[in-house]
């Protein structure tokens with residue numbers, strides 16, 4: 001069974017309520033139907049009921065199992081408005097501005113998540129990453145114990161990879177969100193991605209803090225940043241299996257690990273790779289995808305207080321279903 005089939009299966013078990021705010025996008029409607037067929041928990045669509053139903057009819061999609069929340073008719077609207085003003089008052093939010101902000105379906109979804117009326121949202125089929133994530137960053141915020149939300153890719157290696165026999169999934173972070181992280185942000189990226197590993201893979205995360213140096217083989221302020229991040233992460237979660245600074249080969253290959261990082265329980269066995277900055281993380285995932293033929297699933301978001309995930313604008317309905325399944329698993333792990 002593929003990892004995505006496994007995640008879809010667990011999503012069906014968890015019955016989490018996931019919001020898809022881009023309700024007038026045809027792929028969203030197909031995904032809502034698909035989620036129902038797979039036995040997932042309810043999908044919440046946002047927008048005008050008549051318009052959404054007309055669009056579904058036009059597309060030949062059955063959305064009878066989905067719940068439609070129309071902000072204009074929503075009995076909870078006043079509570080949502082009041083809470084948004086309270087949350088963002090210090091940033092200049094007024095009732096007038098909040099009414100305007102809530103016309104954005106993604107902000108509406110973020111508020112439903114914040115208020116616990118849904119368990120997470122998935123957006124981005126028709127919006128940029130920034131427009132998908134900004135409302136969540138503003139109102140849902142980072143999880144307890146971390147300040148920085150980050151993005152990772154689930155890299156599924158092909159059977160042809162020489163590495164395939166030991167494990168075929170690795171998480172790469174941050175490959176999509178945090179530019180030039182400082183040591184504290186890098187520590188948060190490690191903690192958040194490790195939690196996502198636990199939520200999605202169901203096994204223990206083994207986290208390598210990557211560098212161009214292994215255990216002092218090079219001296220540079222870039223190396224110092226990684227070591228500082230390691231110490232911060234160990235302070236936040238003393239039980240986490242994490243080590244650094246490690247080069248990529250020392251992190252992954254046991255025969256090299258024993259030479260370069262003897263005694264490390266992480267070296268040679270890492271499944272979560274934390275890159276020192278966004279350039280490294282983004283370049284690495286694209287090279288592994290293109291040169292090694294790995295399947296890159298993501299970007300997926302770690303470190304939010306409640307889960308939110310982004311889509312590529314070129315996504316298909318199946319990709320939205322997978323992102324809903326991932327979000328449901330993350331929600332179940334946080335419950």
Ligand SMILES: CC(C)(COP(=O)(O)OP(=O)(O)OC[C@H]1O[C@@H](n2cnc3c(N)ncnc32)[C@H](O)[C@@H]1OP(=O)(O)O)[C@@H](O)C(=O)NCCC(=O)NCCS
Pocket residue numbers: 091129130131133134137138142147148149150175176177178278282
């Ligand atoms: C994350 C991102 C959406 C933030 O959007 P933005 O318009 O720049 O918003 P701001 O920087 O004003 O931040 C908005 C809020 O989110 C918070 N925030 C931003 N990035 C955050 C992060 N990584 N973790 C936690 N909070 C974050 C800010 O603190 C701010 O909170 P506040 O309003 O309560 O003070 C933006 O940086 C982005 O689009 N990143 C994507 C990077 C990229 O291009 N990736 C593509 C492939 S590499």
